[in-house]
Amino acid sequence: MPELPEVETMRRGVLGLMGGRIETFEKLPCERRPIGITPAAGPLGKRIVGRTIERIDRLGKRVLLVLDDQSRLMFEPRMTGLVLISDPPTIEHLRVRLAISGTAHPELLYWDRRGLGSVRWFSEKQFEAEFHAGRLGPDALDIDPAAFQATFASTRQPVKVALLDQKKVAGIGNLYASEILHLAKVHPAQPCHQLSTQAWKRIHGCMVEVLQLAIQYEGSTLNDGTYRNALNQSGGYQNHHRVYAKEGEVCSSCGKGIIVRSVQAQRATFFCPKCQKQK
């Protein structure tokens, strides 16, 4: 579930671990099918124990601990993963614990109810090979309007589907794609190659605006309550959604349109047919 704002909130929540030393890596006994840990937990532990956490980065929807040998420990929460410093929602879905010394909080936890996420370690070289060579596009908060337009202008895909392609731009997920296009007044089914430079500038600006505001509110916790910040608290941006999961409600922007739910690429899309006309 977490998209860029939720993962950024997790990252900010664990920033206090910077400068700390990793004392142990523990894959917790979890009765469910184990999450992906690569390399296997034993060898991974050998790589990281004794290392210092030099920096904590985010790339798209992943949190990265940058260690003092420039290797990376990557947490990818996918649908239900959480990176926490205390108080996991349940004990039985707790997957990984790192003991940390020299910081205010003594541990970092990875919790994952569905277990679709992963914890992976990359040497500096492996990391560059995987992620500088196009596995993920640039982060959505780290791309300028011109590069943004250049990325999308040539494809015939519907704009909402293209925004979800992490190889183009990393970080936008299903919820924020609908929110961004509503603020930009662009129809989600509009083919990318038909959009003007002006429209791309608007989409870029609205993308930054929506993502930054959502980060300020610490992300969206939906009805299932899964998403929590690093202290196991709810986000607040769900109270500011414009269209997501608001099918049948009156559009808050124009006051006239009724929010419609459609399906694109097997995923729900929400939009206002009055504000977001196809051209």
Next chain:
DNA sequence: ATTAATGTTCAGAA
């Protein structure tokens, strides 16, 4: 019992 859910990736077809 069935369906859908904030994510990603792969195979196969058009």
Next chain:
DNA sequence: TTTCTGAACATTAA
């Protein structure tokens, strides 16, 4: 080559 579909991963709540 590009685009689209379905399935898979696993869990839970409606």
